[in-house]
Amino acid sequence: MDNRRDFLKKSLLTLGAAGLGTSLASAIDFSTGAKAKLSINKGDVILFQGDSITDAGRNKQNLKPNDGNAFGNGYAFMAASTLLNKYADKDIKVYNRGISGNRVPDLINRWQEDALDIKPNILSIMIGVNDFWRTMDSGAKNTPAEYKAQYKQLLDSTKSALPNVKLIIIEPFGVKNVKHVTDAWFPEFPKYQNVAKEIAQEYGAIFLPYQQIFDQGLKRNSDGGYWTTDGVHTTMAGANLMAEAWLNLIK
Template identity: 60%
Template sequence: MKTNRRSFITKSIIGASLLTNANLFSAQAESLDNLNKSKRISISKDDVILFQGDSITDNGRDRKNKNANDNWALGSGYANLAAAVLLEKYADKNLKIYNRGISGNRIPDLQNRWQEDTIDIQPTILSILIGVNDFWRTKDSGATNTPEQFKKQYQTLLQQTLSKLPNVKLIIGEPFGVKNVQHVTEDWFPDFAGYQQACVDISKEFNASLIPYQSIFDNAEQKASGSYWTTDGVHTSLAGASLMAKGWLDVIK
């Protein structure tokens, strides 16, 4: 009888503990779900969507073509693929979608052309993917720019943006590198992670949606090697561009 009583008490304690943990996990899941929902972006009628960044965004676009919703103006990368889905899905919204990415750009390059290539376009949704060159040039060209400096430059850029476009919705793309594919060697890490963390911190500070491209590509390598998704560890193949576009569209409600 004592054994049964002890067993009953033990089972009751374990059961209560499991129930408490289950409630805790449920609360955490709900909290995370609410967090994710709060950072997703709704598409509204007459939205102006601008993709900004470096060569990954540029992807061979015709820079002389300034038109919205134009194949040649959008390039052949993730920006084009994401734009195609948006324009088809929201055909009744009168969207205008632009690409102003320029190959080789770093944060200082964005700052130098920001008025003409961003503010003057008056985007209501602004997507920025930058950072890989800010790090890469420290490896191949002797540039000096720490993650802390990069973060301050990024903060300044967004502060200037919000001062002129206070209602713009921000999307921050995490810079990524696929290891052991041509340019992206093991010695990129852990240093490169500092620039990635800066983007994570900035997304929180400015209440921006964050696209975790590094983990997206890491997970994709479970299906195929890095060379399937990128040509050199940074620039995408067609499959990689589609992967990026899907990651981008995931932040849209």
């Protein structure tokens, strides 16, 4: 019964992200990265990678594609569900390998098994908020320049192993004045966001500007707690906002 309730809850959450090409696209400037949208082809393998925002409570013992239990309840689940419905004739496989707390060095350490061995045609990476956040709450030492060097190492190995992979580089975001995200995050955090943008440009990736997307969301509901629980992790509304924006990258 609990599994059935969980399934029904996720199914209802996904309905709001079910439309490709929604009005959000007209409100967001995607020109900060590659302008071309992605096509979904027969047999494509799509991989969502990142930290807790992508993880979203997934069952890490379940490594299957196209399985709700392996996706958690965040934006990756909502986007993947819509893709599997919209492209039912394409026989695609969609994976989630986000892990809570990860930084770029964590991705590097597990990249072979959790990315390269999967051989994705489309690879979506959302990483960076912890690379900055740990400098605030744990005294970690990691400058924007170091973050960029580590990110480049990750993508160099990716392009070497998967030269034709289509990359989506996602901007880390923070909604101000919600629990953890205070004025103390600024102006340092935007430097990490700029790195993600620069990385996308340098590697010919599509850049997904989630900071701008959440800023637009705040114009519709100015309560940051409506979109996130702590300035970073999303509510139902925030996860749906993210999924909608991700799906707008697809033709």
